Amino acid sequence: MKVCTECHALFDGRRWKGALQTPRGDIDTLEKTLCTACKRLRDRVALGTVYLEGEALASRYDEILRMIRHEEEIERSRNHSARILDMRRRGSKMTVRTVNSTLAIHIAKQFKKTFKGRIEIFKDTPGRLPRNKQTEGTVAVKWTQNP
DSSP states (O other), X not given: XXXXXXXXXXXXXXXXXXXXXXXXXXXXXXXXXXXXXHHHHHHTOOSEEEEEESHHHHHSHHHHHHHHHHHHHHHHHHOTTOOEEEEEEETTEEEEEESSHHHHHHHHHHHHHHHOOEEEEEEXXXXXXXXOSSSOOOEEEEEEOOO
């Protein structure tokens, strides 16, 4: 087994899992390395991008930030690599980049559920490797609020 030096996730030989209640002595004996998600954060590799556009972004910004962070917490409880890389806002437009593709889709779906509107999902966006068993594909998701 291996342990991530940043987030303390555990690798069981097949996949990374979020940090469990492992005694400190047990962690000290494990091989230390960076997990996939921490490597992507360090290298600033985004596999998911959410483009948000609507009046709700300008008028309810604090609520929207809480909603995005809450969605990250929910997804991270299922998949430890569901993390937000960065967020940028300009008026009624916002871009959220994530280190995995599923979190991006879940954020856009939550916006559609909460604020209505329309989402478009573009999988395996240009410039990245296609989706296969060895690599996770990229996704771009666009949410637009109806006028």
